[in-house]
Amino acid sequence: MSTNASSSNEAWGSRIGLILAMAGNAVGLGNFLRFPRQAAANGGGSFMVPYFIALLVIGIPLMWIEWGIGRNGGRYRKGHFPGMLAAIWKHPAAKYVGVVGMVIPLSVMIYYTYIESWTAGFALFSLTKDYWGHTTQEGMVGYLRSFQGIRAEGAPVYHGSWTPYLFYAGTLGINIWVLSRGISGGIEKLAKIGMPILFFFAVILMGVVLFTPEQVGIGTSPISDGLAFLYTPDLSKLGSAGVWLAAAGQIFFTLSVGMGSLQAYASYLSTKDDIALNGLATAATNETVEVILGGSIAIPAAVTFFGVSGAMAIANGGSYDLGFATMPVVFQQIDKTLPIGSLLGFMWFGLLFFAGITSSVSMLTPIVAFFREEFGIKRETVAWTLGAFCFVFGMMHVHWLQHGLLDEWDYWAGTFGLVLVAIIETVIFMWVFKPDQAWKSLHMGADIQIPKFFKFVMTYITPLFLFVLLGWWGTTEAIPILFNERSAGGSTPVPDASWPYVAASRSMLLLFGVAFAVLIRMAWKRNKYDDRQGFVELDTNRAEG
Amino acid sequence: MKPWVIFLVLSWGFVLSLVSWAYWRLLSDQGQKHFDPDGVGPAAPAVPARAVGKKGRKGGKGRT
Numbered sequence: 001m002s003t004n005a006s007s008s009n010e011a012w013g014s015r016i017g018l019i020l021a022m023a024g025n026a027v028g029l030g031n032f033l034r035f036p037r038q039a040a041a042n043g044g045g046s047f048m049v050p051y052f053i054a055l056l057v058i059g060i061p062l063m064w065i066e067w068g069i070g071r072n073g074g075r076y077r078k079g080h081f082p083g084m085l086a087a088i089w090k091h092p093a094a095k096y097v098g099v100v101g102m103v104i105p106l107s108v109m110i111y112y113t114y115i116e117s118w119t120a121g122f123a124l125f126s127l128t129k130d131y132w133g134h135t136t137q138e139g140m141v142g143y144l145r146s147f148q149g150i151r152a153e154g155a156p157v158y159h160g161s162w163t164p165y166l167f168y169a170g171t172l173g174i175n176i177w178v179l180s181r182g183i184s185g186g187i188e189k190l191a192k193i194g195m196p197i198l199f200f201f202a203v204i205l206m207g208v209v210l211f212t213p214e215q216v217g218i219g220t221s222p223i224s225d226g227l228a229f230l231y232t233p234d235l236s237k238l239g240s241a242g243v244w245l246a247a248a249g250q251i252f253f254t255l256s257v258g259m260g261s262l263q264a265y266a267s268y269l270s271t272k273d274d275i276a277l278n279g280l281a282t283a284a285t286n287e288t289v290e291v292i293l294g295g296s297i298a299i300p301a302a303v304t305f306f307g308v309s310g311a312m313a314i315a316n317g318g319s320y321d322l323g324f325a326t327m328p329v330v331f332q333q334i335d336k337t338l339p340i341g342s343l344l345g346f347m348w349f350g351l352l353f354f355a356g357i358t359s360s361v362s363m364l365t366p367i368v369a370f371f372r373e374e375f376g377i378k379r380e381t382v383a384w385t386l387g388a389f390c391f392v393f394g395m396m397h398v399h400w401l402q403h404g405l406l407d408e409w410d411y412w413a414g415t416f417g418l419v420l421v422a423i424i425e426t427v428i429f430m431w432v433f434k435p436d437q438a439w440k441s442l443h444m445g446a447d448i449q450i451p452k453f454f455k456f457v458m459t460y461i462t463p464l465f466l467f468v469l470l471g472w473w474g475t476t477e478a479i480p481i482l483f484n485e486r487s488a489g490g491s492t493p494v495p496d497a498s499w500p501y502v503a504a505s506r507s508m509l510l511l512f513g514v515a516f517a518v519l520i521r522m523a524w525k526r527n528k529y530d531d532r533q534g535f536v537e538l539d540t541n542r543a544e545g
Numbered sequence: 546m547k548p549w550v551i552f553l554v555l556s557w558g559f560v561l562s563l564v565s566w567a568y569w570r571l572l573s574d575q576g577q578k579h580f581d582p583d584g585v586g587p588a589a590p591a592v593p594a595r596a597v598g599k600k601g602r603k604g605g606k607g608r609t
Contacts, residue, residue, distance in 0.1 A: 019571075045549055232548065233549065284564035285564060285567075292560060292561070447570065
């Protein structure tokens with residue numbers, strides 16, 4: 001890949017580093033926790049039919065659109081969503097529409113690193129065998145709740161009240177440190193270390209789980225029962241619109257599209273760099289991790305040690321309980337015959353940690369780019385200031401987890417907001433930029449020619465699918481959650497005691513939006529941008545100040 | 546063969562084929578078959594191999 005010789009440039013160091021960083025961005029906790037639950041709950045093997053169709057009509061096209069919109073923004077030294085949109089849509093509204101692409105990565109970063117900190121804590125607790133002795137699902141749920149500081153009245157205390165704060169601060173600190181080192185010096189290096197470790201841990205765990213013998217008294221095996229549980233088709237489910245939307249949603253989340261971070265990564269490429277093959281390789285890497293590795297660890301292990309009915313109950317429960325309560329019980333059971341349970345626990349939570357951190361380091365990249373490019377502030381200064389900002393708001397999540405702050409943000413920013421960003425970028429890239437121009441842009445520096453069929457898909461099918469997804473979620477989830485017919489994290493309404501916290505959390509998201517709109521206006525005035533004229537194109541890669 | 550085995554083999558086969566093809570192209574194409582080497586965007590799509598017809602090879606009248 002080409003790199004710019006300019007002394008002020010920041011760029012990817014190598015092509016493999018770029019793909020690992022992009023794949024690391026896409027591979028997250030959902031690959032190992034969300035996918036197997038979705039597949040098991042939505043028709044098993046038959047879920048894979050809408051899943052792969054969604055990959056072809058939403059996943060891969062959106063991946064190309066995000067790489068394209070990002071690389072095009074990079075031509076004008078715009079690594080942030082408002083700038084990328086303004087580079088294409090020469091209208092004063094474009095920059096404000098892009099605000100959503102700033103609020104979402106910032107808010108997701110704040111709560112995602114908190115969940116990531118649980119994986120860091122549990123990796124350590126596995127090595128020290130801190131949770132050893134909690135050999136039932138209920139016991140481990142109690143241990144997890146104690147760690148999160150939301151244990152029930154009178155329940156045993158296993159951790160100091162400072163523990164979740166400490167792990168959150170540490171995890172956030174690592175993220176910010178990597179971010180402050182820059183694209184090739186921080187993010188790319190992390191991906192080159194983290195992704196091979198993730199693969200290694202996942203393959204070892206998959207091997208151990210799939211070759212675990214049948215358990216006495218349970219009588220289920222990981223392959224003939226565990227994988228069968230996940231892949232036995234229920235073809236009647238193919239007629240359900242809910243299953244098709246669940247598959248589309250899974251594809252959407254797993255590829256990390258709609259976040260603003262893939263675009264920011266792609267903005268560090270020049271027009272001589274390929275994005276067609278790189279984008280495809282990124283999606284393919286993520287799918288391999290999800291379908292083969294993600295599907296062969298947690299659910300087969302649950303079937304082996306809890307039986308089919310137990311696994312069914314676990315699959316219908318939450319992802320976090322599957323990862324943080326079920327798996328530690330599994331490792332303790334394996335430890336009885338193969339004394340490496342604590343090591344396996346460390347590998348499981350280690351792989352989740354690397355899956356998480358390779359995603360979370362990307363989330364602030366567009367915000368860092370915004371302050372550097374528009375206000376000329378040094379990368380390190382922006383990174384650590386944003387880190388302090390995230391720490392303050394993150395502490396609210398840690399402290400008020402029981403009031404549903406995390407669930408609220410996860411829904412509005414991490415679910416609904418992502419589809420909104422995807423619709424905006426698809427419409428602007430394919431309709432405002434025009435299909436021919438977008439197609440030409442995707443093929444600049446390309447190593448492959450994308451089949452022409454995808455031009456039609458990206459112009460009509462992908463946006464249509466996204467509008468249907470937004471409409472479906474809007475009516476079945478967004479409106480009931482907005483009017484408190486149900487909470488964002490459950491099926492019952494938010495209790496009165498928690499309502500002020502929920503209202504405050506929504507206000508914070510709105511406040512972030514207003515703050516970014518003001519900052520964008522200041523930046524445009526400061527740099528004397530003319531919305532109707534657009535930006536001045538740079539020679540090649542984006543420059544680093 | 547049980548239905549779940551068929552779905553598993555097809556699913557794994559699909560993702561493995563996709564990832565293998567993508568990385569094979571990444572590794573084999575390094576700097577050799579760049580579709581748009583100057584980075585200005587292709588003026589026209591590449592001519593597929595099948596465009597070289599039998600006529601061209603035999604009689605020299607077709608495209609070569």
